[in-house]
Amino acid sequence: MITNFILAPILMHMFTAILxxxxxxxxLVQKIISIVGNSIAFLLxxxxxEMTLTHxxxxxxxxxxxxxxxxxxxxxxxxxxxxxxxxxxSLAVGIYSAASLNVSRIKFGYFFIFHFLIMGLxxxxxxxxxxxxxxxxxxxxISSFILLTVGGKKMQMEGAIKYVTMNMLASxxxxxxxxxxxxxxxxxxxxxxxxxxxxxxxxxxxxxTSLLFFVxxxxxxxxxxxxxxxxxxxxxxxxxxxxxxxxxxxxxxxxAMLRVFTVIxxxxxxxxxxxxxxxxxxxxxGALGTINKRNIRRILSYLIVCHIGYxxxxxxxxxELAFVAIxxxxxxxxIVKSNVFMISGVIVKMRETVDITRLGSLLKDYPKFSFxxxxxxxxxxxxxPLSGFWPKILLFxxxxxxxxYFLLAALIIASFVTVFVIVRIWAEAFWxxxxxxxxxxxxxxxxxxxxxxxxxxxxxxxxxxxxLFIGLNVNSVIKLSEKAAYEMKHPEIYINxxxxxxx
Amino acid sequence: xxxxxxxxxxxxxxxxxxxxxxxxLLILFSVFLLMRGHYLPxxxxxxxxxxxxxxxxHSFAYSPTQTLKMFSVKPFFLIPTGLMICFLSGxxxxxxxxxxxxxxxxxxxxxxxxxxxxxxxxxxxxxMVVIGVVxxxxxxxxxxx
Numbered sequence: 001m002i003t004n005f006i007l008a009p010i011l012m013h014m015f016t017a018i019l020x021x022x023x024x025x026x027x028l029v030q031k032i033i034s035i036v037g038n039s040i041a042f043l044l045x046x047x048x049x050e051m052t053l054t055h056x057x058x059x060x061x062x063x064x065x066x067x068x069x070x071x072x073x074x075x076x077x078x079x080x081x082x083x084x085x086x087x088x089x090s091l092a093v094g095i096y097s098a099a100s101l102n103v104s105r106i107k108f109g110y111f112f113i114f115h116f117l118i119m120g121l122x123x124x125x126x127x128x129x130x131x132x133x134x135x136x137x138x139x140x141x142i143s144s145f146i147l148l149t150v151g152g153k154k155m156q157m158e159g160a161i162k163y164v165t166m167n168m169l170a171s172x173x174x175x176x177x178x179x180x181x182x183x184x185x186x187x188x189x190x191x192x193x194x195x196x197x198x199x200x201x202x203x204x205x206x207x208x209t210s211l212l213f214f215v216x217x218x219x220x221x222x223x224x225x226x227x228x229x230x231x232x233x234x235x236x237x238x239x240x241x242x243x244x245x246x247x248x249x250x251x252x253x254x255x256a257m258l259r260v261f262t263v264i265x266x267x268x269x270x271x272x273x274x275x276x277x278x279x280x281x282x283x284x285x286g287a288l289g290t291i292n293k294r295n296i297r298r299i300l301s302y303l304i305v306c307h308i309g310y311x312x313x314x315x316x317x318x319x320e321l322a323f324v325a326i327x328x329x330x331x332x333x334x335i336v337k338s339n340v341f342m343i344s345g346v347i348v349k350m351r352e353t354v355d356i357t358r359l360g361s362l363l364k365d366y367p368k369f370s371f372x373x374x375x376x377x378x379x380x381x382x383x384x385p386l387s388g389f390w391p392k393i394l395l396f397x398x399x400x401x402x403x404x405y406f407l408l409a410a411l412i413i414a415s416f417v418t419v420f421v422i423v424r425i426w427a428e429a430f431w432x433x434x435x436x437x438x439x440x441x442x443x444x445x446x447x448x449x450x451x452x453x454x455x456x457x458x459x460x461x462x463x464x465x466x467x468l469f470i471g472l473n474v475n476s477v478i479k480l481s482e483k484a485a486y487e488m489k490h491p492e493i494y495i496n497x498x499x500x501x502x503x
Numbered sequence: 504x505x506x507x508x509x510x511x512x513x514x515x516x517x518x519x520x521x522x523x524x525x526x527x528l529l530i531l532f533s534v535f536l537l538m539r540g541h542y543l544p545x546x547x548x549x550x551x552x553x554x555x556x557x558x559x560x561h562s563f564a565y566s567p568t569q570t571l572k573m574f575s576v577k578p579f580f581l582i583p584t585g586l587m588i589c590f591l592s593g594x595x596x597x598x599x600x601x602x603x604x605x606x607x608x609x610x611x612x613x614x615x616x617x618x619x620x621x622x623x624x625x626x627x628x629x630x631m632v633v634i635g636v637v638x639x640x641x642x643x644x645x646x647x648x
Contacts, residue, residue, distance in 0.1 A: 004597045011590070011603075018590060021583035064605040 001055040010122045012041040017115035031098040034111040038094040045087030052080035057497040068192035072128035077484040082125040085334045090118045092459035097240035099455035108150045117143035131188045147241045159233035166229040174216030180209045191498035194263050210265040221253025224281035227305045235297035239345025247338030254311050262488040275316030280410040283309030287417035296354040321398045323485035329391035339376045339463040350445040360434030377422045379467045387470040522564040529557035547626035551633025567645045581635030589628030592621045
């Protein structure tokens with residue numbers, strides 16, 4: 001269905017951002033506008049999701065220029081899922097940051113940049129043009145630079161510099177890959193490229209280009225040799241920002257990979273083997289990285305890397321069932337990762353530190369909060385019936401069926417290390433007696449007003465309920481993932497949706 | 504000390520006098536560039552740059568504070584205003600049932616400007632954003648120096 005509505009979520013965030021600029025420096029007004037804008041955008045995304053599912057796809061040729069010349073926006077099942085996840089996390093983090101951030105950051109224009117970041121993410125998920133995808137990536141990256149550095153301390157600057165350098169490099173590689181692709185096909189529309197690339201005779205060049213894309217997206221989503229910027233950057237900013245980064249930014253790279261390697265390139269044996277090997281190393285190194293860390297947020301950063309390995313593994317298997325697992329895992333991971341970073345922020349408020357050796361007796365002091373945290377952490381491990389269990393079991397099953405035993409071993413090791421690390425966090429921070437006496441000066445959480453406490457805890461509880469809901473409604477989520485996976489395995493559906501059915 | 508600072512600001516009568524004449528001319532030229540952008544090289548971005556250069560010149564000849572006095576609102580507010588104009592010019596065609604950002608042409612040509620469409624409104628927004636951004640950056644730097 002051709003409709004302007006596909007742009008509504010993007011435009012809503014843009015409108016909110018512009019409105020926020022009018023109220024520069026007015027903290028309370030900014031908070032209200034941001035939360036209202038986020039809520040409306042969430043409803044719009046929900047409607048977009050529903051419309052996409054009922055109509056099969058939504059598309060729009062912006063400015064009335066027909067594909068492949070104009071810029072196409074298209075929403076299929078995968079895009080719609082990502083859009084809905086983005087909206088959910090953005091709403092949760094938006095509310096959370098209204099309470100958790102200090103005033104000076106908000107005065108620096110935090111909310112304004114935040115909405116631009118979300119706009120960029122939504123744009124990246126909805127665009128059907130490879131160069132436009134690059135532009136949205138840039139919108140996201142520039143916004144994230146600002147979010148990382150605003151009000152920065154020295155440590156934060158150090159992390160930001162690594163982040164900026166690596167992501168700039170990734171952008172350059174991505175842009176080079178687009179240039180080469182344009183050189184060999186003469187078009188930028190993803191669907192049109194997919195049609196024309198089959199006619200290219202130089203298959204070697206196509207494979208090299210596909211690997212250039214893989215490197216570009218790989219840096220952004222932190223895969224094995226190129227992940228080191230992530231653990232050194234993600235633990236520095238305030239937890240609200242880290243929640244968005246940890247939940248969504250790396251997944252944007254994965255989304256782009258899924259799009260490029262299902263629609264444009266059909267990976268050959270060499271590429272698939274490469275994916276599997278990189279997945280194995282990402283899983284193992286990410287998992288090993290968590291073991292000797294004491295800072296919860298550093299552990300979580302390495303867990304992001306480790307869990308990116310699951311997604312790459314699915315990409316390496318390249319079967320429909322593996323794609324079902326990836327899509328399901330994406331749904332689970334975005335929600336849970338954002339949530340754990342928000343939880344780490346609340347812990348900082350309660351204890352001034354996230355060093356697990358210095359934390360303790362959280363269970364005794366905050367039993368209700370600990371219960372919610374337990375739910376989220378167990379979901380991250382994948383204890384049935386919580387959300388993490390099902391995609392992992394699907395992925396294990398498929399890896400076993402494909403007889404890729406090295407990958408299976410890596411997946412199992414990564415899962416065990418995740419269990420070990422999460423249990424360690426739980427035992428040290430929640431169970432153990434606090435090593436030092438908790439005075440009122442340390443606890444910044446208690447003096448919060450009731451509305452402040454609600455704004456901090458409600459998003460966490462909300463996302464925890466969503467992961468519980470996913471766990472209890474596995475069938476419908478699997479059906480949804482199957483639909484997305486079917487579309488990914490049959491790229492002609494996507495191509496026909498953009499270019500119209502072939503005569 | 505005070506004299507030294509003034510010297511750095513190119514405090515000459517010639518510059519001041521010529522700025523008084525150049526400022527309106529440059530702004531007129533920037534509007535010309537903005538309009539010309541429809542068919543020929545030009546447009547909101549270049550026009551905005553030329554217009555902000557006019558104000559920068561004025562701030563060299565006098566002082567940033569005096570340049571700011573010419574604005575009834577802070578130049579910063581040109582940024583959201585311009586963005587909002589861009590946004591609305593994109594939304595306009597959707598009200599008529601066209602895709603987002605299509606150009607809507609008004610039936611009759613306007614005197615002097617010629618054909619008038621929503622693209623010109625978009626350019627006007629860009630023009631304002633560029634002036635706002637350049638002046639905000641320059642004035643915040645000159646405040647800190």
